[in-house]
Amino acid sequence: MDFLLITGMSGAGKSLALNHFEDRGYFCVDNLPPALISKFAKLCLQSDLNKIALVSDIRGREFFNELFQELAKIEKMNLNYNILFLEASDDVLIRRYKESRRRHPLDEEGRVLDSIERERKLLEELRGRATKIIDTGELKIDELKAELNQLFFSGQKKDLLHLSLISFGFKYGIPRDADLVMDVRFLPNPYYVDSLKEKTGNQIEVQDYVLKWPVTNKFYHKFFDLIDFLLPEYEKEGKSHLSIAIGCTGGKHRSVTTVNKLKEFLAEKDFKISIEHRDLDK
Structure with a gap:
């Protein structure tokens, strides 16, 4: 089974990446609470699904209290998985938040930059465990898709x-x-x-x-x-x-x-x- 966890900085393009994997035939889930990852993986193993991609990130709140425990559980299932980590510079993320007019998940009436810096620190360990890391700061949508194709689908027959x-x-x-x-x-x-x-x-x-x-x-x-x-x-x-x-x-x-x-x-x-x-x- 191809099991992919997509995570990274808020505003770095995780939803765009997930949409691309869905177009390539993956069963996709966005914003899955970390505490449900092992249960979800067990269900996938019992089904006919063989290509899974899910996004789990800081929106899960109790993120780090649960995520690494869940990854350890799926390792005991002998389920191989990859972690795709998306990131961008502070300036790029600030610009994207201003353009979208959305609040950062960690924003508690503070500055966006403070929330980004806090999130980046919280994600350090997970970034270190990532299989693939993509900086989306300078990438257009089609360039991000091309990067994903190169990293995950190189050598495979392209979808018609x-x-x-x-x-x-x-x-x-x-x-x-x-x-x-x-x-x-x-x-x-x-x-x-x-x-x-x-x-x-x-x-x-x-x-x-x-x-x-x-x-x-x-x-x-x-x-x-x-x-x-x-x-x-x-x-x-x-x-x-x-x-x-x-x-x-x-x-x-x-x-x-x-x-x-x-x-x-x-x-x-x-x-x-x-x-x-x-x-x-x-």
């Missing part, structure tokens, strides 16, 4: 980017969760051909009609080339899911055809792909 391709009709509204939206209402419309009006872009007759026009082929070449360029860049940025919505007027002909053809274009590439023709039956 999941693409959701959605056709829709503008008359019914744009999908709210779309990352990219393309409007194909400029393409010749099969709706105005009597023999095609009641058919959809899932049928070859409609696809042939949409594809026979030079403007369609020129557009597909440029659009598919853009998607081919963008997807690796989104992967570098750390995206695990991308929703591409393609719309026409009613969501039955041109958008459906375009989604189907885009799926064919991407089929041989290294992505997980799902499609949804949202307004096909409306």
Whole structure:
């Protein structure tokens, strides 16, 4: 079992790190009270879970009275674990607290700096036991993800980017969760051909009609080339899911055809792909 304890300075990015492990398939728990760690580990051993990440930190209050005892208990279970410790300089942490307008967990109507210094002293022993230490002070979110990948997932096959391709009709509204939206209402419309009006872009007759026009082929070449360029860049940025919505007027002909053809274009590439023709039956 891969059992990871994420801890460190408040404001250093523990929640961001936990979210990344969750995206990589870990079962994740935030702010687990230290006194429950061994009980939680025992439950994990009795389950089918094999990748666990949890955050336990100074928010647990009686932190050090319990944490090291709990770690000793899970060692007796012969459960190997790692400790990831995140930290940043005082100046960086002060700035982050000012930007977020949140109180430090140890703040008792005092100065933020006093709370940070107190926390850093309390965490000294735990930092010394850490398997990995990351200073997040100068790291952007994508750089933190890259650092985590290097430390914990180097040599592993990367998770595939999941693409959701959605056709829709503008008359019914744009999908709210779309990352990219393309409007194909400029393409010749099969709706105005009597023999095609009641058919959809899932049928070859409609696809042939949409594809026979030079403007369609020129557009597909440029659009598919853009998607081919963008997807690796989104992967570098750390995206695990991308929703591409393609719309026409009613969501039955041109958008459906375009989604189907885009799926064919991407089929041989290294992505997980799902499609949804949202307004096909409306």
